[in-house]
Amino acid sequence: MDLRKARMIYNRLKTEMHNAYYTKTMVDNLENFRTEASTHLLGPGLYQYQSFLEICQNLEGKGVIGWDKLGTLKDLVQTTSGGETHLLEMINKAENDIQGLSGNIQQTRVVVPVQDTPEDTVSGPAGNFHKTNSSALPYNDIQIIGKYDLDKYVGLIQITGRLEDSGTGFRVGEKYLMTAYHVFKRTIDQVWERAIQKVKHSQRKGELYREIESLFNISEDEITPLNIKPKKQPLPFGKLFEQFRRQDNGINVEVFETLLKESISVKFGFKDGKPTAGEFHFEYDIPFADADHDVLVLQISEGENTLPPPLPLEEEFVTSSVHLFGYPQGFMKLLSDIKCSIYVDNNELQKDVTKAIEWWKGEGHSFENHYAVCRYADDKRYTDTGKMFLQTSKQFEHNSSGSPVVAIINDRPVVQLMYLRGYPEFCYSKENSLPPPPPQYLFEAGVAMPVVTQLLRECCPNIMGK
Structure with a gap:
């Protein structure tokens, strides 16, 4: 046949x-x-x-x-x-x-699905489009998840105005929020472009160029209005704006007030569509940004509300059995995907990736290049940029970036990964015209917290604290 x-x-x-x-x-x-x-x-x-x-x-x-x-x-x-x-x-x-x-x-050729044995086909919860593992959850985990009220730790990021978007972020450290860099990329690019344009038209642009070189660790020939690609560094826009104000006649910074403060917020503890645990804005100075690892840490501005508590971050070994929490598609309600499985073994990952590639070939498509990123570096449990792969529910396909993937360790939720994107990327595009593949042939990526915490301790130790 x-x-x-x-x-x-x-x-x-x-x-x-x-x-x-x-x-x-x-x-x-x-x-x-x-x-x-x-x-x-x-x-x-x-x-x-x-x-x-x-x-x-x-x-x-x-x-x-x-x-x-x-x-x-x-x-x-x-x-x-x-x-x-x-x-x-x-x-x-x-x-x-x-x-x-x-x-x-x-x-x-008949392509064998990922679940090779009957034991692998235990039914999971409804809406479980991608993952194929059992979703049986220890009662102790249920108690701990309920006890911690995670909607007070995990917030909905809302960007309004022309750059409208949404994502998820979670509390870390004393006064910080972690999310995916690409959630804010368009905003950061716009702030950078407008800042450089203002410098170009300043009578003291030479002095300002030197200030930018020092603040952003960038050479003058790299300073262009097109974009900025941060590499394991702070983005001290607030200090740059102070320099603008000190110039003769002052450079107007109101446009940045709109871009970075008024139009961006994070909200916690939704009940009946209202953030009961507070709404917060962010400081101009961004403590840490890295485009390659897709990590951004923002400093939350002080306000009338008490800051929600931080989540602990895994600093040693990522565990495979995890739970995902976030605000997909900007829903004003924290959603969960219980009992996902992280690929901690590259051989297992490659076995399933190969099956996916073979399935596409059976459909008349050659998509090896689209799966090329789904591979860990030699002798490591991560890719070169700290990514690990897992399979989650279809509901988290869009606007879920920055969601924490947690495991229950020593009776508390500990962040193992930060959820980023899915592969092949075209399958997650709203413009994709191809029929979706079987769910087991889609792979989601998150950046591993042991990698992130090491970067923060090396570059911005104040974020991690003692």
């Missing part, structure tokens, strides 16, 4: 079913489908807002439905309030078309 054609027939069937009877406007049909699916996914849970196609992808990841399991799909549509007969006819037709391929003698 030509498996590629079988999958094409199956994918076309799902699209036709979605367009005919499972659109967002057909609420009853979607709700009934979710109810039936919940028998396989341990309740509607996190996928209650997902589309028909996304729920199908979840079921496929569990091995419940597929091109060769259309009988189960028939069972799931039996309760459709409108169009049941037509839906069954559509499935029967696809089933007949696939059976008709059995006479085709073309050999197609």
